[in-house]
Amino acid sequence: xxxxxxIRFSNSRRLPYFYDSVTQQSTWEIPxxxxxxxxxxxxxxxxxxxxxxxxxxxxxxxxxxxSHLLIKHAGSRRPSSWKEANITRSKEDAIEQLxxxxxxxxxDSSKDKFAQLASVNSDCSSARAGGDLGFFQxxxxxxxxxxxxxxxxxxxLSSIVDTDSGVHLIYRTA
Numbered sequence: 001x002x003x004x005x006x007i008r009f010s011n012s013r014r015l016p017y018f019y020d021s022v023t024q025q026s027t028w029e030i031p032x033x034x035x036x037x038x039x040x041x042x043x044x045x046x047x048x049x050x051x052x053x054x055x056x057x058x059x060x061x062x063x064x065x066x067s068h069l070l071i072k073h074a075g076s077r078r079p080s081s082w083k084e085a086n087i088t089r090s091k092e093d094a095i096e097q098l099x100x101x102x103x104x105x106x107x108d109s110s111k112d113k114f115a116q117l118a119s120v121n122s123d124c125s126s127a128r129a130g131g132d133l134g135f136f137q138x139x140x141x142x143x144x145x146x147x148x149x150x151x152x153x154x155x156x157l158s159s160i161v162d163t164d165s166g167v168h169l170i171y172r173t174a
Contacts, residue, residue, distance in 0.1 A: 005031050007044035016047035062138070065174035066149045067131035069117055070124040071097050072166035081123035094167050097121075098160050102169060109157055114171045123166060132173070145170065 004021045018039075019026045030039055039045065072079055072087045073094040079087040089097075101117050115130025122131050138146060142163040152158055152172035161168045 003031065003033075005034065005039075005042055007039065007042050007047050009044075009047045016044070018042075061150070063135045064149050064152075064172055065135045066133055066152070067111075067114055067118060067129075067171045067173055068124065068126070068133060068145075069098070069101060069114070069122045069131055069169045070126075070166050071095075071121070071168075072123040076166040077164040082125055082127065083123060087123070091162075091167070095160060098167050098169055102157075102160070105157055105169070109155075111155070111171065111173060114157070114169075131171070135174070 002022065006019055006021060007016050008019045008026070009015075010017050015028070017026055017028050018031050020031070030036070034042075040048065071089075071094040072081055073089050073091040074087060075091055076087065081087065101121065104117065105114060115132070118131025119127050119129075121127075124131070126133055136149075138150065140146070141149065142165065144161055144163050145165075145168060148158045148161045148168075148170050149172060152170065154172050154174060156172055158168070158170040161170055
């Protein structure tokens with residue numbers, strides 16, 4: 001009976017371990033007949049790098065791609081847009097508008113539906129691209145926007161996010 005070693009990850013100890021799927025043995029030590037180099041070719045070898053541990057850096061991307069639908073209000077940092085030279089609506093009215101879009105997106109939360117709504121309704125110049133902001137890294141967006149975008153899974157829609165620019169719905173695309 002030969003061995004079929006693989007590397008698995010212990011969630012309780014937060015460490016990789018070796019598992020033989022033939023004998024169903026597990027060990028913390030490098031299995032007999034293997035070297036530091038040879039274990040790097042075993043299935044699951046990615047767990048030998050601490051940043052690939054579940055919940056580690058690999059689960060926290062350094063950049064994301066998102067689209068947004070921005071509704072500005074009189075209290076926004078720049079209360080004007082490609083649609084309106086002087087935005088006078090209240091923050092409450094802006095939030096009400098977004099709530100209607102949010103309801104529409106609950107019925108159809110596809111990327112295409114989001115882009116369609118953003119291209120007509122967003123106060124951001126990204127409306128021309130269906131709200132697409134492209135890829136961005138941490139530190140490039142206002143903190144509430146960044147936290148929401150990085151907290152979403154691909155294909156997920158945020159709740160309403162309030163920033164100095166206005167109120168947003170964010171759709172993570174990558």
